[in-house]
Amino acid sequence: MHEAAGRIGALPARLRPAYPGAIVDGPAFPVLCPVGDNLWLHRAVYAASPGDVLVVATTGTDEFGYWGEILSEAAKARGLGGLVIDGGVRDTEVLGRVGFPVFSALTCLRGTIKNPELGGGTPLEVVFGETSVRRGDLVVGDLDGLVVIPAADEAQVLAASQAREDKEATIIAELRAGATSLDLYGMPGGHDF
Template sequence: MTAATTGVVTAELVREAAALPAATLHEAAGKIGALPAAIGPVRPGMRVAGPALPVLSPPGDNLWLHRAIYAAEPGDVLVVAFGDGADPLEYGHWGEVMAVAALHRGIAGLVTSGGVRDGDQMAERGFPVFAPSLCIRGTGKDPDGRGSVGAPVRIGGVTVRRGDLVVADGDGVVVLPVADAAGAVRAAARREAAEQEIFDRLAAGETSLDIYRLPAEGES
């Protein structure tokens, strides 16, 4: 199962990661891989986990995103970054038509640092999208636009490589390198079990100050 030995994020590992909060995975991995806080689900309840397919696109253009749909493997999560130019938040780079095409390809979801549109429709169709903005402004499709599919991209200080583990939920998005993914999932599962014990102790009357050995007001 381990990504470190297989060099890939396996379907079993994705299933295990999908059951864990993105925040717990981030913490368990050593507080790495958190994408900018502005990138969140376009509608409540969306969640996605899977191996990353990085995409680089010119802002205000979505031809490379169309290309990525047909370069992706089933279960992939498209992770889209943008090059220099116009503000990518001010364009709807992805919408319902592309979501339907992606669903037919078996793509698990989309994470992007640019704007999208058709949030309600994508939610109704069950296609999870994580983006920093919704924008109705249309995009171009420049055949000479500079971009890539599969090459590493960088979003908010996090480098995303093909096959990295992506987990996103209502709290945010975490991207974990292949070599760290299996260990982080195991550590996250342990953290969740330990947290349940804390809930039990709180229910029994202990305080969070006692459990975490924190000083009360006036103590040092």
Template sequence: MTPTGGGGIELSSATVHEAAGRIGSLPSAIKPLSPDMHLAAPAFPVRVPPGDNLWLHRAVYAARRGEVLIVDTGGGLEYGYWGEILAEAAIARGLAGLVINGGVRDSRQLIELGWPVFAERLCVRGTGKDPHGDGELGEPVQLGEVVIGLGDLVVADADGVVCIPAARADDVRNRSVERERTETEYIQRLRAGETTVALYGLP
């Protein structure tokens, strides 16, 4: 799925969440570094040991072009796992973005690069690079209540991040496009004087 649906509609995280049956929303603390960041791409899951980012360096070269890194830090939130150098490496590899349940740093430079970064926090605290650290590439990870597997659909924007199982991606895309078109029609009708109560058939 590309960042846009049929007819050039850019699908939002909220629309995809609703179209999928209100599933897949990651913890609301995970937000973009800049509100204009948006991505829609297949997931490449990464599990790193708390306070260590060696597996992220490996992930940049293991993931395929167009994939987004989905990173589980094992609860070690208070570290800056990702910064300008890794972002430049990921851009050179053609990766789609980063979603991490943990901290990043070099935020000003990351925003200037414009490459989508969605993080739980900003943190200057450095990380280690233990060659024997317990991590994984391409295996399912869990962020909040959602388990994300390789190739699952990730849609992220200013409202948050949603992950949908790959097997449902095409159906959810189509439902999302239809929902966006319906909402566009509703907005036009509201501007013409109709009410939300009438539009939604509310009591």
């Protein structure tokens, strides 16, 4: 989807599934958490709409486990679509059994506090690396990584992505029939290498 979107929207590669098989697909609901505090995650679970993907920026580099089994169970009960957090999660052995999609930058057992005086919130936008994520943007992720598509471009990118998949299926069939990738893509080299 990243290439179908014109090579935009890739989130940092450090964001990985917290357990094998996790996939995410839904509208973004941005969240901002102060360092070592996850109160706004608890609040966001109830502020977001079913299907929404919580896209969480943390405000520091210290390692904390902002999300775990309790929040996964709460978010699953609310029908949310997943979590993407540029921070740590814990209880990863259990998260796969819960089945709520979780993507994070790291795993960390260090717990958090819940202090209403520290700030944070559910802004309309958060930034991950060079990518801005706005409320309602499409978030898609699997084992290969995460991409964010602006809401205004979603229909166009989904159509381009499907066309790309169809083209790749044709190329794979031709490769299996004996064609070379060099010939199929019109690259120099042909059979003279």
